[in-house]
Amino acid sequence: MMDVRVLVADDEREIRELLTAYLEREMYSVDGAADGEEAVHLFERNHYHMVILDLMMPRMDGMEVCRRIRNHSNVPILMLTAKDQELEKIVGLSIGADDYITKPFSIHEVVARVKALMRRFLVLGSEGNRPDQSGIAYKGLTIDLKSYTVQAAGVNVALTAKEFELLKFLASHPGQVFTKTQLFRNVWNGSYIEDDNTVMVHIRKLRKKIEADPSNPAFIQTVWGIGYKFSGEKV
Structure with a gap:
């Protein structure tokens, strides 16, 4: 089984720890970042297969982090937001986020979203992929x-x-x-x-x-x- 690495960026320590605990149960390797600048620093120095990104973070917000990641990578990005305004979600998707979820969220829903995005991104040859169609x-x-x-x-x-x-x-x-x-x-x-x-x-x-x-x-x-x-x- 390949080592799938996930970057979780959120300024709330409890959320980082909760997401880390549940994702590690799914056998993902998880790194945490407490602000946007740390998230960019980690992303530039490591290889990640998935990013979970809070919209509102100190030092650099999630929108800017998403833009910087998209400058050189197409890894799946799941945006977390405490704002329920439609505009925020649309803007997040328009700069390259693949999905969003609004706080407070169900941890099981987040894990399900991560797994779905990873399946599509990695193309692991699951039952839904026809091997003869390249x-x-x-x-x-x-x-x-x-x-x-x-x-x-x-x-x-x-x-x-x-x-x-x-x-x-x-x-x-x-x-x-x-x-x-x-x-x-x-x-x-x-x-x-x-x-x-x-x-x-x-x-x-x-x-x-x-x-x-x-x-x-x-x-x-x-x-x-x-x-x-x-x-x-x-x-």
Whole structure:
């Protein structure tokens, strides 16, 4: 079994210790950071497979930490927030967080979210992965399902775990129209309260990364009044 390392960044010692205890029960190796600067310091000097990041921390907030991590890594990021305002959640997702959960939270729900994100990110060859399907290729876009990498117009594109899952789902069903609700339920697996804005934010981020002209997308197209569909020429 591979050694999966998780970084937990939260200025509340009790929360760090609680998350560490439960994640270590799942056989994860866990490091803790008490503020944003310490989190960045640890991340730059170690290899982590997952980051749990509090939104409000001293010295550097979770938003800035998330931005810095996303500058050179696409590891899954689960954002913790004591703020229940929708804007905070949308902003967190728009800068690259894969999921969020609002305090106070159920520790079992956090562990379940971590495990779900890790399964999708690591691509460990679980029962849901068809071993004969190694990639999806369209003209101008290649999705490698084994290495979790994407190329657009021949250039490597860094996607978050959720962005990758959303793109993979759409590209696996070319021409089929999905509502935001259907995308949410299939990609996020109903892991938290349904939220149209979550889907829209990720669609917008994906278009910026894979489309030559995000305002006139060739791959992820809007079907007005219904939802989205994937269009492309298979190779």
